[in-house]
Amino acid sequence: VNISVTLGARSYTIVVERGALGSVGTRLRALGVGSRAALFTDPEIFRLYGASVIESLTHAGFAVATVELPGGEAAKTLAVAADGWNACLAAGLDRSSTVLALGGGAVGDLAGFVSATYMRGTNFVQLPTTVLAQVDASSGGKTAVDHPKAKNLIGAFHQPRLVIVDTATTDTLPAREYRSGLAEVVKHGIVLEAAYFDDVEASSDALVARDAATVDRVIAGSCRLKASVVERDERESELRMVLNYGHTIGHAIEAATGFRQLTHGEAVALGISAEAALAVRLGLASAATRERQERLLARLGLPTRMAAIDPALVLDAMARDKKSRDGRVPFVLAPEIGRFTVVDGVAADDVRAALAAISGR
Ligand SMILES: NC(=O)c1ccc[n+]([C@@H]2O[C@H](COP(=O)([O-])OP(=O)(O)OC[C@H]3O[C@@H](n4cnc5c(N)ncnc54)[C@H](O)[C@@H]3O)[C@@H](O)[C@H]2O)c1
Numbered sequence: 051v052n053i054s055v056t057l058g059a060r061s062y063t064i065v066v067e068r069g070a071l072g073s074v075g076t077r078l079r080a081l082g083v084g085s086r087a088a089l090f091t092d093p094e095i096f097r098l099y100g101a102s103v104i105e106s107l108t109h110a111g112f113a114v115a116t117v118e119l120p121g122g123e124a125a126k127t128l129a130v131a132a133d134g135w136n137a138c139l140a141a142g143l144d145r146s147s148t149v150l151a152l153g154g155g156a157v158g159d160l161a162g163f164v165s166a167t168y169m170r171g172t173n174f175v176q177l178p179t180t181v182l183a184q185v186d187a188s189s190g191g192k193t194a195v196d197h198p199k200a201k202n203l204i205g206a207f208h209q210p211r212l213v214i215v216d217t218a219t220t221d222t223l224p225a226r227e228y229r230s231g232l233a234e235v236v237k238h239g240i241v242l243e244a245a246y247f248d249d250v251e252a253s254s255d256a257l258v259a260r261d262a263a264t265v266d267r268v269i270a271g272s273c274r275l276k277a278s279v280v281e282r283d284e285r286e287s288e289l290r291m292v293l294n295y296g297h298t299i300g301h302a303i304e305a306a307t308g309f310r311q312l313t314h315g316e317a318v319a320l321g322i323s324a325e326a327a328l329a330v331r332l333g334l335a336s337a338a339t340r341e342r343q344e345r346l347l348a349r350l351g352l353p354t355r356m357a358a359i360d361p362a363l364v365l366d367a368m369a370r371d372k373k374s375r376d377g378r379v380p381f382v383l384a385p386e387i388g389r390f391t392v393v394d395g396v397a398a399d400d401v402r403a404a405l406a407a408i409s410g411r
């Protein structure tokens with residue numbers, strides 16, 4: 051499936067296809083970019099998929115330098131970005147050259163940041179290999195490194211020229227990593243499209259079993275929904291806030307637990323559960339709407355309850371949210387499956403009650 055992201059001069063295609071990594075070279079050639087490229091990846095992903103990507107690129111006439119990053123979040127520092135700039139310089143990259151990110155969201159964010167800043171911007175290609183990166187991080191153009199005090203604090207908008215989602219790469223994902231990405235899939239269904247949510251619900255067993263046709267259809271559907279939001283709000287002014295569903299409380303839980311116990315997707319699943327409870331408490335949604343969300347998350351192996359957490363820690367983390375305006379964070383809530391509404395000025399007591407509603411077990 052080819053999904054187009056229409057953004058005027060910055061338009062690009064998201065290719066969703068099993069085995070698509072083998073076509074990187076010819077697809078990049080077709081964009082008419084310069085012949086030098088740098089492939090940013092981590093050692094584990096390089097071991098799994100590096101050879102086929104390099105082969106495809108060299109076959110299409112590209113000179114490729116490989117830049118190995120530390121695995122996971124450790125890649126997202128200014129020191130690693132500086133290594134990346136040095137590697138681009140050593141490989142003779144210029145503004146017509148291309149930086150490619152082969153890996154999860156961390157590789158994508160770091161490589162995208164290097165691509166945005168090196169010579170004020172090179173061509174950038176995303177080759178996402180985690181579910182999260184495929185359905186969320188690889189499209190939209192947000193790039194970042196972390197600040198010691200806050201994740202993703204330093205960054206730039208820099209749209210890719212091309213996104214290639216090879217769904218076969220999800221076969222090698224550890225179970226926990228795979229499930230975590232599905233939290234974003236559920237999020238897209240809840241706030242953007244009831245029919246998509248229905249499909250994910252009806253396919254949940256096949257999705258857990260990683261049935262190829264189901265994985266391909268669900269990932270493509272989620273990419274399409276993300277693309278439609280990015281098209282309508284490239285710079286995250288209003289509509290794109292919808293993608294924050296489950297993240298206002300989810301991010302705060304992640305921060306309050308020190309980014310260690312939970313994966314991002316697990317924190318988002320808990321955030322969705324809490325925000326679904328919040329919507330019920332505020333009289334915006336029915337109990338049945340809340341239950342349907344929790345039931346699907348649970349079926350996909352995601353947590354919907356957690357050991358009691360100090361609400362003060364969560365409220366504190368929420369106050370530092372990048373989305374806050376004058377210290378108040380707007381909440382995206384789902385009045386029913388497939389619809390969203392933005393609520394400003396949610397009281398601390400209501401957040402405490404939502405946290406209480408997901409504590410237990
Ligand atoms: N830019 C955005 O819009 C955006 C959106 C959401 C998240 N993010 C960022 O994404 C990051 C999280 O991304 P993530 O969840 O992909 O985790 P990740 O990038 O940290 O990768 C997790 C682990 O999975 C391994 N891995 C990746 N693909 C694999 C595969 N196919 N087989 C086996 N192992 C594989 C990696 O080596 C790594 O150790 C965070 O830094 C977050 O801030 C960015």
Ligand SMILES: [Zn+2]
Pocket residue numbers: 186234297314318
């Ligand atoms: Zn997320």
